[in-house]
Amino acid sequence: MTDAGIRTVDAYAYLAEEVGGCENVGFSKRDAYNFIQKEKRARIEIGDTII
Numbered sequence: 001m002t003d004a005g006i007r008t009v010d011a012y013a014y015l016a017e018e019v020g021g022c023e024n025v026g027f028s029k030r031d032a033y034n035f036i037q038k039e040k041r042a043r044i045e046i047g048d049t050i051i
Contacts, residue, residue: 002036002039008029008033009029011032012025012029012032
């Protein structure tokens with residue numbers, strides 16, 4: 001979803017709606033943010049950052 005430009009909060013809200021609430025998603029909103037940030041950092045290659 002993030003590759004399509006959907007914000008993390010919107011993706012989480014969609015998933016929560018589909019499964020009947022946040023308690024049924026299986027992970028917290030914070031977990032979702034952490035996962036997305038980890039994936040973004042993994043995509044950054046040396047030379048893509050400014051030191």
